[in-house]
Amino acid sequence: MTQKIWVRLSHGHNRERKAARAWAARHAEDMNAWGSAVDPVLWREGLDWAAAFADFARPRLDRLAAAGVNLGGGGGVELLYLLTRLIRPALALETGVAAGWSTSAILAAMRANESGLLLSSDFPFFRLADPERYIGYVVPDDLKRRWTLRTKGDRRNLEEFLLPDTRVDLVHYDSDKTRNGREFFLRRVRPHLTNRHVIVMDDIQDNLVFREYAERQRAFRVFEYEGKYIGVAGAGLPALERRRP
Template sequence: MTHKIWLRMVVGHERERAAATRWASERAENVNEWGRNIDAALWREGEEFAMSLAESARPQVQRLVAAGVDLGGPGGIELLYFLTRLLRPTMAVETGVAAGWSTSAILAAMRANGVGHLHSSDFPFFRLPDPERYIGYLVPGDLRDLWTLRIKGDRRNLEEILLPGTEVSLLHYDSDKTRNGREFFLRRSRPHLTENHVIVMDDIQDNLVFREYAEAQPLFRVFEYMGKYIGMTGPGLAAVERGASTG
């Protein structure tokens, strides 16, 4: 009986993943074309930042590889830089830091804006020795004054971040990819969203949570990135596509 239940769960998950992948692939746009059509100069600024970060981080990444540590690579950091520059958030929240690629993009854009603070949620990779030291490993020292990192896991971290009266205009979700994890994040953050917020969610092909949420919104976008899919939605997206600042 236990084996049958397990099989049903696995088969159900794979069917949902296949449906989510199909839905995302049918709606995916080219993120570079999207960004350039909105503001070519600002998108180029994001691309230049991404190339600069990859070059400056190369020695650190090589040290990690030599030590047998794989924290993943950059994923859509041009998009996060671009959104942060246009939205000009006073407060942003991200879940899932790992090496700190996306963290660095948001922080660098905040520095360029002259406004903003990023609150990040993560949980150490316990399969690694002294795992806390790797969280945000690549985040430049001159950006860390704009950053607060918590490492107790999303459910505990978000209780500390999303205090009564807190308002967030940019959210980036890249942590627990399960249905429960995504649904908790959306439910917990909902009371704290500004009227012009944008939510970015990575790996939306893993399940149908983003589809279910996005199709109830006025506008959403899906982008393919290195064989995976990034979803973006929220009322602030319309302003972004006009090239207007919502901050």
């Protein structure tokens, strides 16, 4: 935590963040238009699921917020739902669970696929009492049979998850947003990615790590979402886009 605070206050970080936001804004496109073009039926399915899930989750989160516990909301869950339906991952890996919006999107799409397992890594909110009980708070019980959660932090959790023969098709990164955190994760996961993998990275406006990764891939996409940016890249992305009419 001390390292994160120091990085955020440094002049170099501020310059990089400005450059990253400008790059993301330059490449950003409309998520709804892209999803509709790739597969309009599955995109609509994801939008409908996201709306229904928000109706389920928000009252629970509002009750917590009234008690002084704010777990935040979800960002771009319809995108994760669509990608999971399209890729049909045998194994997906997620870092950063929080309340469980993205977790629920991936698991709901896996249920629709009737296949897939999700590994999720998180670390408890240190500022809350008994914090582990809030991780994945809104994930419905009927989705949890495909889910494995570890709460020791990414570096320790990934050692448990990424065994020598582990192969990952879909990745959602939403944990340590520092350059060091993202670079460590990409190095650690790279040997375990399949030749059809797709990586989704949230808050790519914080630094240039996603740009450096994406520009080495055959294709990438950037989507603006509520003033922030989500990046999507990986070997499997071009195959998904060939679905366009």
